[in-house]
Each structure stands twice: as C-alpha cells, then as structure tokens.
Amino acid sequence: MNDSPQALQSLEALHANVTDAWSGALLGESRDVGDDVRVMSDDGLVRATEALARLQRSVQVLQARCAAELAGRSRTGDESDVAKKHGFATAERLIVQATGGRYADAARLVSIGEATSARRSFAGEVLPARHPHLATAFESGAVSLDAADLIRRFLDRVALRADRDDLGDAEMLLVERAPVVGVEGTQRLIRQLEAHLDPDGVKPREDELRSARSLKIWQDAAGMINLRGAFDPASGAPIKLAIETLVGAELHAARDARPGFGAKASSAASGGQGDAPHLDGVVAEDRSIAQMNADALADIAWLSLSSSDAPPALRAVTVIVRVDGDDLASGEGHATIDGIEHPVATDTVREWAMSAGVSPLYMAEGCERVQLGRSRRLFSAAQKAVLVARDGGCAWPACQRPPSHTQAHHLRWWKRDEGPTDLENGIMLCAHHHHRVHDDGWTIFIRDARSWFIPPAHLDPDQVARAGNIAPDHLAREHLASGRRARRATRRTDAPAEMGAPAA
Template structure:
C-alpha cells in the first residue's frame, strides 16, 4: 500500500513541477487553469501531458487493487450476500461503472487486471505471488495502463492451457515491456501475433472459421445506390486491400507531385477552392479517402471486365512471412504473417500460398537475394524494401502503425549530402507524414542491433532521449542503446532522407 501511495505522491509532484515549468515567467494574476494552459510553451505542454498520463497510470494501479477486492467480495458463490448485490448491483462491474460514470467494459478491464495481478492463497493458506508477476509489477509501478494490461491478460489467459509455460512467461515479460512503448493499436497487433505463436494449434481452426464465414452482400437501395458489405479471411482480405490501397496510394502521389512537395498556398484563409490561383482545381485531389477507395474498387472491376489499363503499381504484391523450418516441414504447426493484416495465418496456409501469383513468400532464416547495393543504385530495390519491412514492421517512427504498403524506403544518411549507401543498414521505412516530419524537425535515426532508434532534436526534448522504433511483428527484448560516450562517428549527421 505504501508503494502505491508513494507512486501517487511522486506522480502528483511531477505533474506540479511540469506544470510550473511550462508556465511563462510572467503570468497574469488570477489566471485560471485554461488561461495557464494557453500560455504554456509547446515543449512545456507536452511535458504536462506526459505527467498527467503518468498520474493516470498511478491512479489506475490503485483502482486495479480495489477492483480486484470488490470482485473477490462479490464472487458468485456468495449469492445475495456478495458486496455488489448488497449494494443493489447485479455484478461488481456494474458497481464500479456506476461509481466512475464509466462503461461496464472499462470496469470489467479493471476487474480483469485486478484478479490477474492479485496475490493468491494455496489450499494450505500459504500466500502465493500473482499468476502474472511481470504485469503486476508494471501496473503497480505505473509503467503501463489498465487497458494495455487487460489486453495482454485476456490473451494470456485464453491460451494458457495450450501454451508452453516457459514461453508463456517469456511472452508476458516481452509484451509488458512493449506495452510501455506502444499505443493500444500497436500493442493489439503484437498481442495477436503473440497469440498465434503461443497457440499455434488454434490458428488453423480460427482461420478455417474466418474462411467459412466469408461473405459479400450486394444490395441496391431505393435511391439506386449499391451497398456492398463483406467479410473476408486474412489471405483474401490482404489481396483485396492491397489492390485497393495501391490504387489509392498512386492517386495520392499524383496529387502530391502535381505542384511539387514544397508547394504552398499563398491565398488568404477561406479562399474557395475554385477561386484559388495557386492550384488547378482540375488537378488538386478533393476526394475523401473513402471516396478514393470506392473509386479504386470500381477501377479494379472495370479492369477485370475489359479495361486495357490500370494504375496499379506493377510491384504491388502480398508478402507472407514465415520461418524456413515451417516452410520446409509439411507437419509444422507454426504461424506466418501477411503484411498489413494483424491476424496470423497457419504455416499450412502459407505453404499453399508460396507458389501463388502475386504473393511473395519471405522466408526468414534461409538464403536471400543480395540486399546491399552500395552507391551503385540510388533507389532501394523491391527485395530491400521487403527486408526493411521485416525489420521495421511498417513505418518505423515510434507510435506509427502504418503498414509497409503505405511506406517508402529512405536513406538514413542522405544519398546526396552524406553520400549514403543504398544498404539495409542505411535504410528505414517511413510513411509520408513521418518522412516529412523528420526532415522538417531534424530527428536523428540510428540502427542498433537490427532495430531503429529515433532521437528528437533539442527543441523537442532537451534530454534527447532515444525512442525505440516500431517492429510489431517480432517480439524481441529491448536492446541497449550505445551511450553518448561510445564511438559513434557521424551519429549527429544521421537524419531521415
């Protein structure tokens, strides 16, 4: 208990310090919190956001303890004497939800984590540690949120009876470390992949169920609009989304390049599009992404029934990744992944796809094509981009979950300025937004032990703490970043290109 309240006090003190440090030296007397926030610098406001998030995790750690005890005192065998029913609620989640003004789902997450991280008693009354010690320690220390802990807990409990105990414990530790770095969306992808590795026997039945549930309904409304609604298994879904996304990406690139990447509009704010003299309305892209996807599907259908041309990039393909042993062994129950799809597929399905047209099997651990081109070629090859996708998992920037299909390979040390080589060690996958962000703000990128690290400029983070890049596919322990005192020639010049 002392540890939890100490965490609360320290988190609150850190928030107060961040708040005071973010305010200007001269503040209008009597200013309220809203006025104070508006007066904060950008860097100060971000520090306040981080401090508030840390305080919320500290509060969540104590809520988890309380929720677990509420659930224990409301367990079904107590019947009408249970705490929740005595208070007039049908379940402990209902009691917690009513108290917090939250959803039953949020309250259930508190109970899930509370029960999973609580200490236990043996039949002899001996105190036993939590069944999820890594999660318990991380939640109690305020390192991860309740939502992240609940996501990991549910998956671990789901596969516990079929998974190897040692691998289960290692996965819990690795996911707990990753949860402190990833958004919930990114963690969800990692959890799904981990579930496939822990419960390989369950992937095939789950895959068969998804395939059996495939459907596509076509309904014409009274207005004349045609409504499509479909459900597809991961493999078929990847092919459909890959083709549509390729067309959309081509259209977005066309719109971006119409006036050059540095073009800016000089018209006054509020100028109608058709009155703007900075751009040709016939060229500027005005469709929403949803409209562009609809148009892309229409183009694909027209191409199939007789259109002679299509704007799909000839290099578009579905990439399936699997271990070489799983590819070679017909009895293997391993798993594979498809770029852009979070749900793993079985090794058996991946072996069937290995010779399919338009599908590239990326075998990990086997022979590969040459991937280092030095200065002989400026642009990264298709094989290099696939290899970079294996290392970076998509856009490598911390917190970004854009899949490889929406990313391009860029030189860490610039081709022109630094004479950088077109090699895997000098490449990084970035989406268009983060590519331009890194150019504009001057982030530094380094590759350490086959993982990318991003160091912000001083004006964003005075301490310049390196942030680990994404790789949601491979669950690897966090490598150590070489200290500032070690030999790292040229690190200051490493910028995204």
Template structure:
C-alpha cells in the same frame, strides 16, 4: 505512505511540476505540452493500477453468493461492473476489464492460507509502476492465459517477460499486433486451425436504403489482403494525382475524405473486373507473402501477408504464391533474399521489396507499404547517398516532410532485411536525443 499509492502520488507530483507556471492548458509552452502529456499518461496508467486493485476488491465484496449483502446490490446495482461504471463514467465493458486485470494481478493464497505471488508477477509490477495501462495489461493477460494449455507455463513466463519489456511506449493497437505475431511464433501449429475459424467468419452484406447501396464486409487474411492492397494502392495514386495537380476524376476533384476515396476504389475495382480496364490506377499495388526457407521446406511455422496482421499457415503461403499477382518472398537463415518472384521495379530491382520487409510500411508511423515511398536517408543529389538498404527507408509523404522539416535523423542498424531503423529526435524535441525504434522491429517477434 502505502506502497500501492506511492507511484500514483509520485505521478501526480510530476504532473504538478511540469504544469508549473501555466494557468491553463493553452498557456503551456511546446516543451511543457510534451512533458505534461507524458505526465498525464503516467498518471493515468498508475491510476489504472490502483483502480484495478480496488475494482477486484469491489467485485469480491459483490460476489453472487453474498446475496443481499453484496456491496453492489446494497448500493443499488446488480453487478460490481455497473457500480464501477457509474462512478467512473466509463462503459460497463471498461469496468469489467478493470475487475479482470485486478483479479489476475492480485497476490494469491493456497488452500491452507499461505501467501502466493500473483499469477503473472511481471504484468503486476509493470502495471503498478505505470509502464503499462489496464487496456494493455488486459490484452497481455488474456493472451498468456490462453497460451498456458498450449505451450506450458515455462514458455508463457518467458512470453510474459518479453511482452512486459516491449509494451511500454506502444499504442494498444501495436500491442495487439505484437501479441498476434507472438502467438504464431509460440504456437505455429495453431495458425492453420485459426485460419479455418477466420474463414468461417468471413461475410459480405449488401442492402439498399435511401437510394444508397450499403456494403459491410469481413474478410479473412488470405482473401482480405488483395482487397486491402488494391484499395490502398488506389488511394495512394489518387492523393499523388491531387498533389501533382492532375485531375483523374473531374467531378470529384475536390473530394479529400479518405472514406470517400476508398469507396471510389471499390467501384473502380468492380468496373475493372467487368471491363478489364488498365490497372495503372492501382499505383503498383502488390500482395507480398513472406516466409522463411526453413519453414517452407519443413512445411511448418507460418508466413505473413504484407499489410495483414494475422499470420497465415504454410499451406496458405503455398496456395497464394501459386496465384497471379502475388509475390513470394523467401528468406534464408542469414537474411539473404532467395526469391522475390517476378517483380522488377526500382529503388533497385529487389530493394523496394526488401525495404518493405524490413520496415513493414512507413517506418515512422506504420502506414501500410502501399502508401509509402522509398527514400534515400543521405540524399542522392545533395549528399551522394548510395541506393542501398543501409541508406534507404520507407516513409509516407507526411512523415517524410516531418522528418526533413523538423530535423529528425535516421540511422540503420544492420544491412539485411532484418536490420533496424532508429529515429533520433532533434534537441528541441528531446534534449537527450533518445533513439526511437521504428519499422517492423518495433512490434515484430524476432528470433
């Protein structure tokens, strides 16, 4: 059996085993649904690995210098990507990605024909084993290539090992977030120049059509953070009002569509700016800028705006911390909170913000902090649970009910804001009760 095909065939056998006894997908038990879904994921990832190798070979046989002898042209296509897209039913962009991943992970030869390992061997091995798929591999490979001239091959090799170890089990969006944080960690001097590029791309377009005002905005992290926080706060308050039976907007009381409520939020913000209305309807929305004391004192490194993926420079941290409505979060080397700004609100005065720092939002599903609440892990009334970081967790309303209704357990590792949140599934979900890492630690680059 080919070493290339072995993982793919094994994944196919696993799918066959988990499907055993069921005629169709609707006949699967709940346990089978989870097992089959996992098996399909494994099969898809290993198929990506095989297909990327084939795609790279198709591209080689279709290279431009072959002219009429190009494989793609002989089959009636201008490029290899078009040939692959037609046979898979995917987009040309997806086909280009397969070719790129196959080329980047293929073994190489030197000028005298001697065999060399792949440029990124750890990515190749993880892809072939089905631990990551082609989309995640593409993100990682693009990042590693970009970082070589900035930090050197030795540092990039360490980053490759880290990413390949962390990426399995993450969604593509989570892999993208992790890479964004890692880039700021490896190349802190590049954060501020990248900010300039992002500010240059910021835009807002408005036009009227069919009686409607259309708005399309693209904002850089510094200016996007307060907009996002305010809109999320409005949405959170709106859902809370609907849940409690309060009618904040009688004409639209039956509207539950998120995009519609976000539109209401934007209108509310404009009305507030024009009339200076109360901001209570923003549900305490706050912009938090986080930075390490050492970075702040040395004027190096980078900071993070709560709810924004893109790290910001120290210069931006200082500028935002000087503005009203922004809370500076400064942390010392041992994780102790040194400065929480002027904020005074409970889960105890600074603990809610400390939980936001540790969990990054809903510790289970990742919703932003403005859409979560602080909850006691051991209940205050039933279990006499203390109100401290080791007994607190940020959860959105949906995940709170899911965890309590289904029987998940939550365990906190460590007492500081650098602690980790672990979720233990009940036996009927996972007989082994394998802990799942949650919170910011799931994708954060920890030093």
C-alpha cells in the same frame, strides 16, 4: 514525515509532477482549463500531457486493485456479499454505478486486477500474481490498462496449450515492447506470438474468422450505396492490397506533381516560364483517403465487369443505364441505372458513355422491337433490358428483387405451349416466384404494358387479377406523359372557342 497511506504516496508524487508540469507550461496567469491550455508553450503542453498520462495509469492501477478486491468480496454467496449489500447483482454492476462507465470496462478492471494481484493459497500462503511480469509493468505504470488487458487475454487464451517457459518469455517480450509500440503494435506482436506458441490453433482461428465474414450492401434514403463488411485474412488480403495499391499510386502521382524546394520562387522569378515543375491548385488532388478508397473499389469493379478474364457470370452482365434520347442530346433530364433506385444526371451518363463497361439503352418511340420467335429459346440481353425497363425487377406483386436477381421467362411456356421468345411473351421473375408460377398454376398476361397475375382457384376462388410490379421510372414517365397529353388535348379543344370569341 508523510502520513498518507503508502499505497497513495506514489499517486501523490505523480500529482505533484502534474502540478509542476502544468505551472511550468503556463506563459500567463492561470484562470481555467480552457485559458490555461491556450497559453501553454508547445513543449510545456507536451510535458503536461505526459504527466497526466502517468497519473492516469497510476489511478487505473488502484482502480484495478479495488475492483479485484470488490469482486472477491462479492462472491461469498452469503450475507457478506458486498455487491448485494449495496443492491447490485455483481461487483461489475457496482463498479459501473461508481464510475459511470460501461459494463465491459468494469469487467476489464476486475480481470486485470485479478491477473496482476498477489494471490493466496487455500493454506493462506501468499502467491505471486498469475502473470508476474505483467503485474510489475502494470504496477509501475509502464503498461497501460488497454495494453495490459490485451496481454492478459492472450496469456490466458494460450496458457493450456503453450509451454510454460515459452509463455513466460512471451510475457516478458510483450511487457517490454508494449510501452514502445502501443496497443496496436502489441496486438500485431500478439498475433505472431500466438502462432508460434499455439501452431495448432492457427487453422481453427482462421476458420472462425472465415465463418464470420460478411458484406452487406444497401441503398439509403439519400441514394448512397452503403457497404459494410468484414473479411477473414485470406479473403480480405487481395481487396486490401488492390485498394491500397491504387490509392498509393494516386498519392505518389500527387506528390510528384508538387513543386520541389525553391521551384515556386524560381518559377515566379522567370515569370512562370521556367523549367521548374508547378502544381496547378485547380487540378491538385483534393480527395480524402476515404474518398480515394471508394473510387479505387469502383475502379476495380468496373475492371471486373469489362475484363475478358472475369468469371463467366460477370462477363454475362453489364451496367445498364436508361436515358431518354432527347435528354441525352440536350444534356437535360435524368437517367436510371438498373438495380439502383436513385436517378443520376444525364451529364453522368455522358461521362460513362465515353468509358467502357456501360451500355446506354435509348428509350424512344419507334425503336425496333427484338423478336426471336422459336429460333432461340433464351431471351437475349437486349430483350432482357427492355423487359427490365417495364418490370423494374421481379414482376411478381410487391417483390423487391432487383434485376440482377431475375431471369426472363416465357408467359406461354417454351415446351408445353410452344411459346415464342418475343417481348410480348416475356416477363422478369426471380427464381422463387418463377417456381411459384409453375408449381401453383398462376396465369400471367400483359395489358397496357403491365403484367397481371391471376391466382389458381384453390388460392382465390374468384381468381381476381393482381397487378404486377412496374419499374418506378417507367410508371413516373408514363404518368407524367399521360398528364401532359391530357393537358395538350384540353388546350386544343379550348383553342377554337377562344379564337372565335367576339372582339370587345
């Protein structure tokens, strides 16, 4: 006769199954966990994993039952509150301490336990669980805790808007399919059921997802451009499809390039000269899926920048790469990309120069300066490129706006001062600081290839000039060039004295 509590007898049976599966899988003597799993047969290892999973689900059932009961005894509002007697504000906090887990996991145990446990009416009558089909499946271990929580949240969410009979049918379908399709498949099925049971809720849910869409782009200290985003279904569908299609085409091409069955042996037998296809390992596809996704997104962006069908704003811009002409010819040195802080190798520029969508800007002494005078009000793309090379982005002191957020503006205003559209009269400013210059009455002048900002008297009675921003690459290049010129001058000054020194 088994003297164990009835509630634990099934748990003991499962524990015995784990013992049998573990022992039966061993091909050698049992020592410890690490040694045991290494000497298990393949099939035995699978059976042991499955037995442990069944035991785990049974333990989770008991945990959920205990959690629900603890929660019920911790809501009395008097001195009998179990959680407070043990020094915790809620039953969930007590469970977190007991399990060493997260608060969300403890709350999930409570919710599942309450949704699948029998209830009592005010008269003391025993009532079935709130979700009886889910309770049966969860109790038997057919549905895992994660899947049960998904189903429970879905049923509670649509309960007030769905027909009761339809809701019961949906519950039966979910507990039937969850063991087969797993948590992710259950989630996909829930989305479709929710649309059928609550058709009026589809649009509000879509609007909620759309309002939560976001995309953040930033450059980290290593120079990597990071993207983190979330898209609603309508916005994300074309992005997902485009990337998956490009990556799928690459994967198909790589698969088709692999030799067929027997092709390698046939090729070897014919000295490598046969008709059988042979994949050269040197050129074989070696990118991860994540890397292929990144490359696909970059390809889509390049196409957008070069397409005649792109939005007008995209057709008006281009990726500008700045490289010294001598460096480009020799393949040495580096280049910079407008809006990107990290430099790139000159070899990279050479690769880009052979593809569409990139405009190298050759910076060397003697380049012709573009002057438009009064013949044109707006600065040309070439003029803006030269101004960005000087200012970096917005020239306002300490402003971090990149070139893509700026426009070229006249230092001497076009209308009021009849200023020309020439480089000496241009400056790059973001919209905010352009308005500040006009509204507050700042004066700007250019000296030594750098902008200077003089505040109005009501902001600074002394009107001390503030140095404007300068492109980091321009600053570094000029600083190093200045040092080199000084050292060359020193060597030329010292050379005659050394040459005229008396012989020893």
